[in-house]
Amino acid sequence: xxxxxxxxxxxxxxxxxxxxxxxxxxxxxxxxxxxxxxxxxxxxxxxxxxxxxxxxxxxxxxxxxxxxxxxxxxxxxxxxxxxxxxxxxxxxxxxxxxxxxxxxxxxxxxxxxxxxxxxxxxxxxxxxxxxxxxxxxxxxxxxxxxxxxxxxxxxxxxxxxxxxxxxxxxxxxxxxxxxxxxxxxxxxxxxxxxxxxxxxxxxxxxxxxxxxxxxxxxxxxxxxxxxxxxxxxxxxxxxxxxxxxxxxxxxxxxxxxxxxxxxxxxxxxxxxxxxxxxxxxxxxxxxxxxxxxxxxxxxxxxxxxxxxxxxxxxxxxxxxxxxxxxxxxxxxxxxxxxxxxxxxxxxxxxxxxxxxxxx
Amino acid sequence: xxxxxxxxxxxxxxxxxxxxxxxxxxxxxxxxxxxxxxxxxxxxxxxxxxxxxxxxxxxxxxxxxxxxxxxxxxxxxxxxxxxxxxxxxxxxxxxxxxxxxxxxxxxxxxxxxxxxxxxxxxxxxxxxxxxxxxxxxxxxxxxxxxxxxxxxxxxxxxxxxxxxxxxxxxxxxxxxxxxxxxxxxxxxxxxxxxxxxxxxxxxxxxxxxxxxxxxxxxxxxxxxxxxxxxxxxxxxxxxxxxxxxxxxxxxxxxxxxxxxxxxxxxxxxxxxxxxxxxxxxxxxxxxxxxxxxxxxxxxxxxxxxxxxxxxxxxxxxxxxxxxxxxxxxxxxxxxxxxxxxxxxxxxxxxxxxxxxxxx
Numbered sequence: 001x002x003x004x005x006x007x008x009x010x011x012x013x014x015x016x017x018x019x020x021x022x023x024x025x026x027x028x029x030x031x032x033x034x035x036x037x038x039x040x041x042x043x044x045x046x047x048x049x050x051x052x053x054x055x056x057x058x059x060x061x062x063x064x065x066x067x068x069x070x071x072x073x074x075x076x077x078x079x080x081x082x083x084x085x086x087x088x089x090x091x092x093x094x095x096x097x098x099x100x101x102x103x104x105x106x107x108x109x110x111x112x113x114x115x116x117x118x119x120x121x122x123x124x125x126x127x128x129x130x131x132x133x134x135x136x137x138x139x140x141x142x143x144x145x146x147x148x149x150x151x152x153x154x155x156x157x158x159x160x161x162x163x164x165x166x167x168x169x170x171x172x173x174x175x176x177x178x179x180x181x182x183x184x185x186x187x188x189x190x191x192x193x194x195x196x197x198x199x200x201x202x203x204x205x206x207x208x209x210x211x212x213x214x215x216x217x218x219x220x221x222x223x224x225x226x227x228x229x230x231x232x233x234x235x236x237x238x239x240x241x242x243x244x245x246x247x248x249x250x251x252x253x254x255x256x257x258x259x260x261x262x263x264x265x266x267x268x269x270x271x272x273x274x275x276x277x278x279x280x281x282x283x284x285x286x287x288x289x290x291x292x293x294x295x296x297x298x299x300x301x302x303x304x305x306x307x308x309x310x311x312x313x314x315x316x317x318x319x320x321x322x323x324x325x326x327x328x329x330x331x332x333x334x335x336x337x338x339x340x341x342x343x344x345x346x347x348x349x350x351x352x353x354x355x356x357x358x359x
Numbered sequence: 360x361x362x363x364x365x366x367x368x369x370x371x372x373x374x375x376x377x378x379x380x381x382x383x384x385x386x387x388x389x390x391x392x393x394x395x396x397x398x399x400x401x402x403x404x405x406x407x408x409x410x411x412x413x414x415x416x417x418x419x420x421x422x423x424x425x426x427x428x429x430x431x432x433x434x435x436x437x438x439x440x441x442x443x444x445x446x447x448x449x450x451x452x453x454x455x456x457x458x459x460x461x462x463x464x465x466x467x468x469x470x471x472x473x474x475x476x477x478x479x480x481x482x483x484x485x486x487x488x489x490x491x492x493x494x495x496x497x498x499x500x501x502x503x504x505x506x507x508x509x510x511x512x513x514x515x516x517x518x519x520x521x522x523x524x525x526x527x528x529x530x531x532x533x534x535x536x537x538x539x540x541x542x543x544x545x546x547x548x549x550x551x552x553x554x555x556x557x558x559x560x561x562x563x564x565x566x567x568x569x570x571x572x573x574x575x576x577x578x579x580x581x582x583x584x585x586x587x588x589x590x591x592x593x594x595x596x597x598x599x600x601x602x603x604x605x606x607x608x609x610x611x612x613x614x615x616x617x618x619x620x621x622x623x624x625x626x627x628x629x630x631x632x633x634x635x636x637x638x639x640x641x642x643x644x645x646x647x648x649x650x651x652x653x654x655x656x657x658x659x660x661x662x663x664x665x666x667x668x669x670x671x672x673x674x675x676x677x678x679x680x681x682x683x684x685x686x687x688x689x690x691x692x693x694x695x696x697x698x699x700x701x702x703x704x705x706x707x708x709x710x711x712x713x714x715x716x717x718x
Contacts, residue, residue, distance in 0.1 A: 042693075056692045080692065215670040215677050290687070297688075298681075301660040302670060311574040311661060318574050319693050322657075327691070328649070329656075331684040333415045333439065334401075 009157065010251050011085075011117050014141040017255075018083045018121040019053075021139075021262045025081050025123065026055045028266045032274070036074040039081070048315055050086025056323060059128075075277045077128040080323035083121045089113040090144070098144075101305070104229050104236055105162040107144060115158065117143040121262070122306075124324040125269070130174045130289035132276035133221070134296065135269045136324065137169035138306070139262050141255075163251070165258050166228035169265060170207055171272075172221030172296060174289040176347040178357075180272045181222040185357040187268035188225050188261070195257040196247040202237050203227040208354040213299050218351040220299045225261070230254050288337050288344050290330035297329045368516065369610050370444075370476050373500040376614075377442045377480040378412075380498075380621045384440050384482065385414045387625045391633070395433040398440070407674055409445025415682060418487075434636045436487040439682035442480045448472040449503070457503075460664070463588050463595055464521040466503060474517065476502040480621070481665075483683040484628070489533045489648035491635035492580070493655065494628045495683065496528035497665070498621050522610070524617050525587035528624060529566055530631075531580030531655060533648040535706040537716075539631045540581040544716040546627035547584050547620070554616040555606040561596050562586040567713040572658050577710040579658045584620070589613050647696050647703050649689035656688045 026039050039055040046052065057079040090098060091113045099107050107114065120140030127134070142165075145158035171184045185204070192200040207226035211219055229235065232249050248257040300307050310321035338344040385398050398414040405411065416438040449457060450472045458466050466473065479499030486493070501524075504517035530543045544563070551559040566585035570578055588594065591608050607616040659666050669680035697703040 040692075054692075058692055078690075078692070215675075294684070297656060298660060301657060302667075308661075316574075322690060323692050325653070325690040328687060328689050330687050331437075331681060332686070333399075333413075333417055333437070333682050334678050 010141065010163070010255065011119060011143060013255065014119045015085050017259060017262070018085075018119060018139065021265075022053065022055060022081050022083050022121055025266060028270055029057070029076065029079065029125070032270065033075040036076065039079070044317060044320075046084075046086050046315070046317070048086075049088045050084065052082065052084035052086070052317070052320065054080060054082045054320055054323070056080045056082075059327060073128060075127060075129075075132075075273065077126050078327040079123070079125045080320075081121070081123040082320050082323060083119075084320070085117075085119040087115065087117045089147075090116050102162075102164065102229050104231075104233055105144070105164065107162060110147070112147060114161065115145045115147055117145070122324075123265075125273075126293070126326045127273060127277060129277050129279060130281050130285040131177070131279040132273050133171050133173035133180060134293075134326070135169065135171055137167075137262075137265050139165075139167035139258055141165050141258075162231075164229045164231040165254050166230065167258055167261060168203065168207055168224060168226035169261070169268065170211055170221055170224035170226070171269070172292070173347065174292040175285070175343055176222075176350055177272075177276070180276070181355075181357045183272060184222070184224060184268050187264050189358050191260045191264035192225070192257075195253070195260070196245065198238055198245050198247060199227075199257070200225070206237060211299065213295065213303065215302075216295060216298070218295070218348065219354050220296065220351075222350060222357065223354055230257075287330065290328055291332060291335060291337060292347075293326040293329040294331045297325055300324055369500065369522070369614065370478060370502060372614065373478045374444050376618060376621070377444075377478060377498065380480055380624075381412065381414060381440055381442050384625060387629055388416070388435065388438065388484070391629065392434040395435065398438070403676060403679075405443075405445050405674070405676070407445075408447045409443065411441065411443035411445070411676070411679065413439060413441045413679055413682070415439045415441075418686060432487060434486060434488075434491075434632065436485050437686040438482070438484045439679075440480070440482040441679050441682060442478075443679070444476075444478040446474065446476045448506075449475050461521075461523065461588050463590075463592055464503070464523065466521055469506070471506060473520065474504045474506055476504070481683075482624075484632075485652070485685045486632060486636055488636050488638060489640050489644040490536070490638040491632050492530050492532035492539060493652075493685070494528065494530055496526075496621075496624050498524075498526035498617055500524050500617075521590075523588045523590040524613050525589065526617055526620060527562065527566055527583060527585035528620070528627065529570055529580055529583035529585070530628070531651070532706065533651040534644070534702055535581075535709055536631075536635070539635070540714075540716045542631060543581070543583060543627050546623050548717050550619045550623035551584070551616075554612070554619070555604065557597055557604050557606060558586075558616070559584070565596060570658065572654065572662065574661075575654060575657070577654070577707065578713050579655060579710075581709060581716065582713055589616075646689065649687055650691060650694060650696060651706075652685040652688040653690045656684055659683055 030038055037060060039057045041053065041055050043051065043053045057076045059074060059077055092111060095107055095114055099105065118140065120138060122138045125135045143163045144161045146161060148158050171181065173180065189200040203225045204223060207223045208219060210226045211221065213220060238245060238247055248254040307321055310316045338348050389397055396419060398416045400412065400414050402410065402412045416435045418433055418436055451470060454466055454473055458464065477499065479497060481497045484494045502522045503520045505520060507517050530540065532539065548559040562584045563582060566582045567578060569585045570580065572579060597604060597606055607613040666680055669675045697707050
């Protein structure tokens with residue numbers, strides 16, 4: 001399946017992959033809108049251990065005139081495609097939290113803590129046009145190892161106590177184009193299916209649950225895929241005994257699955273952006289888009305596990321964590337938008353009851 | 360001190376007071392900007408028990424043109440002055456949470472739950488002009504009683520197990536005018552001082568702690584007052600033995616203190632708005648205001664106890680809870696605004712290290 005020798009550690013293979021994927025994704029957007037400024041690339045070093053590279057697109061700063069049409073309308077309004085490769089020690093309380101969040105991982109108690117390694121790519125694309133949906137994706141690898149006692153960490157391969165992959169992607173339109181949702185889900189489903197027929201339905205459902213906004217009684221968008229804790233052990237969400245269900249099990253198999261998903265990102269989203277970015281729109285539609293972005297902010301700040309964890313982490317890079325927030329968001333008290341029988345209301349109907357987009 | 364007979368229950372006296380205060384505050388803003396639309400008043404009934412009245416100001420819906428100057432510039436951009444008088448039963452887990460949040464309150468375990476009553480006024484004023492600060496205030500009364508066994512709840516006076524007042528107000532400028540902060544704090548301090556010299560410094564400090572945004576390392580604004588759990592028992596924040604410190608202790612004394620604070624709201628804030636609302640401003644200043652409003656959203660959604668509690672409460676009126684959010688907010692990745700030596704940077708310096716505005 002691959003020409004890599006098995007002696008290359010998974011952390012290094014993941015790091016290489018997300019580096020390449022980041023560049024591919026950013027280039028795809030830059031090529032699509034050559035008149036727009038390039039993504040701003042900046043690399044950073046985490047004092048506690050690790051590196052990262054942020055590629056961020058920001059509208060040219062027009063000092064406040066973000067809503068009224070300006071001379072050059074870039075396709076994107078705000079976007080970030082970030083990777084991070086970090087390592088450190090989980091102190092005992094963090095091990096406890098980790099055990100609670102990933103309850104299939106057997107993690108020993110160690111008063112001195114446990115070394116961890118995490119590598120991931122995370123992206124959010126907020127286009128300017130209200131007819132073009134926002135898109136988010138994330139692919140990540142996590143490893144917890146035995147402490148190395150005094151020897152050179154560059155030399156030794158520490159014993160891996162637990163490892164898993166997680167990830168997914170989801171689509172958040174302001175206006176509902178059913179064919180966009182179908183395209184997005186079909187592309188992801190195709191990437192999943194060759195690794196096991198259970199994967200798409202299981203992780204699609206997980207996505208609908210994860211991106212639910214309880215206080216609004218609505219979903220953040222039209223869903224996609226969400227998964228976590230994928231490793232060689234039994235998985236709580238994949239119900240039948242592993243022997244009866246084809247699914248990726250070995251590190252190689254799971255990594256191949258995650259790579260297929262990562263590679264599917266551009267084909268799942270860019271064709272939608274190409275159709276929608278040039279549809280003419282009214283101030284009314286722009287206003288609704290900003291209200292929907294308010295809901296996006298609500299989800300990310302109130303519920304998103306990654307954001308909450310990041311905000312609570314001392315020394316975390318706040319700018320990278322909050323990169324996901326839209327450039328502008330809007331809150332109206334008892335808004336009159338979204339009534340039944342309108343285009344806005346049609347979206348709300350779907351958000352209130354997540355739909356099966358492909359069978 | 361007052362002509363009220365002591366036989367009128369406190370819950371009724373508070374309800375009357377916040378009704379009057381709401382009307383006074385709303386009228387003050389309406390009188391100040393007579394060209395603007397009136398506040399929209401709507402009363403609501405809580406299915407689980409209780410009533411409320413929301414008075415909300417919204418900019419005329421210009422369908423998206425919120426940033427570019429429009430024909431009539433209202434002084435306010437978005438504002439809400441809400442009261443609610445609710446009652447119900449705290450189930451055992453809520454009693455537990457209540458005990459944790461208000462650890463000076465001795466609350467018995469009751470498998471059938473405990474009746475509660477809560478009455479409060481809550482307001483947020485977001486002016487349009489970036490030179491005019493946002494202001495928030497809240498005054499509330501809470502009571503927990505013995506269950507009434509079968510008798511008519513309208514007839515009996517249930518035994519009060521615990522009661523307390525809480526409240527405060529705080530100012531959130533986008534641009535720093537030191538004299539505004541001094542005026543705001545002085546007015547509040549004057550209202551406090553006749554009830555005890557300890558109150559202002561104790562509750563000013565509490566405010567600085569409460570409105571701290573840890574992930575930004577900055578305060579939401581220039582502070583004001585915050586207090587909770589004020590009743591006849593010892594108070595964890597007022598250090599010396601009660602006998603040595605003059606402070607309001609009886610229900611009448613504490614209610615008088617809270618009323619003085621409520622009555623001080625308009626004089627603490629409206630004179631500032633009067634000076635600042637007509638200063639001419641640039642798109643650059645507007646942009647900074649929207650970035651600061653992003654921080655306001657971050658505080659309210661991530662940290663504010665009332666908002667978090669509200670969002671988690673089934674059947675809560677979400678529109679009232681999120682009324683506090685600004686009409687528009689903005690997030691820039693690695694913004695270039697706020698640098699040292701600029702007016703924006705001058706504000707940040709004060710937010711990073713809360714200052715004593717009056718001595």
